[in-house]
Amino acid sequence: QVQLQESGPGLVKPSETLSLTCTVSGGSISRYYWNWIRQPAGKGLEWIGRIYTSGRTNDNTSLKSRVTMSIDTSKNQFSLKLSSVTAADTAVYYCARGGENCGGDCFDYWGQGTLVTVSS
Amino acid sequence: DIQMTQSPSTLSASVGDRVSITCRASQSIRSWLAWYQQKPGKAPKLLISDASTLESGVPSRFSGSGSGTEFTLTISSLQPDDFATYYCQQYNSYSWTFGQGTKVEIK
Numbered sequence: 763q764v765q766l767q768e769s770g771p772g773l774v775k776p777s778e779t780l781s782l783t784c785t786v787s788g789g790s791i792s793r794y795y796w797n798w799i800r801q802p803a804g805k806g807l808e809w810i811g812r813i814y815t816s817g818r819t820n821d822n823t824s825l826k827s828r829v830t831m832s833i834d835t836s837k838n839q840f841s842l843k844l845s846s847v848t849a850a851d852t853a854v855y856y857c858a859r860g861g862e863n864c865g866g867d868c869f870d871y872w873g874q875g876t877l878v879t880v881s882s
Numbered sequence: 883d884i885q886m887t888q889s890p891s892t893l894s895a896s897v898g899d900r901v902s903i904t905c906r907a908s909q910s911i912r913s914w915l916a917w918y919q920q921k922p923g924k925a926p927k928l929l930i931s932d933a934s935t936l937e938s939g940v941p942s943r944f945s946g947s948g949s950g951t952e953f954t955l956t957i958s959s960l961q962p963d964d965f966a967t968y969y970c971q972q973y974n975s976y977s978w979t980f981g982q983g984t985k986v987e988i989k
Binding site for chain 1: 883914916918924925926927928931932935937969971973976977978979980981982983
């Protein structure tokens, strides 16, 4: 059974960079898309972006190029950096696998989520 | 970006009821739509992809239909475990976007 686990600081200061890592276990990281999705408290879901095992990325244009993603197949990990954060970036951040039944474009396995708060 | 609008925002129903949730896209997304179930404090769970393909292990009381701009998630006989928030997601074109959610409450 594939499992994903997010890790990283729970508190980030405004204007700094949010950094999260997702560790994949129970399956290979190869040949899948790996995604980041966030959810502010009491609100809906927002797709942040994805990375393929080749390193190719796609991200949400609304985040205005603040997103950097990377992948380390030797460690079965992928990472997110979101720069110049503000209070509006406070949310639960999820990592998720691109689904097999939808060509990688939906999300079939999810991490439990990690709350990141932006505050001084 | 494609806007996804779900209705209703909240739905009150009883165990055994047949319930339907609608998701409308601001432009055609063909059949590139997924449905998720989310319970409080938990990650979403994928129920349906490609508008109508049930994921493995998802009960057959869940079904999806539609294409183009209008889609429906139907639960044929609501069970206690089904009280949750449901989201649609389009993957026709970047950036992938979600509906705002429909909360299914106990009546």
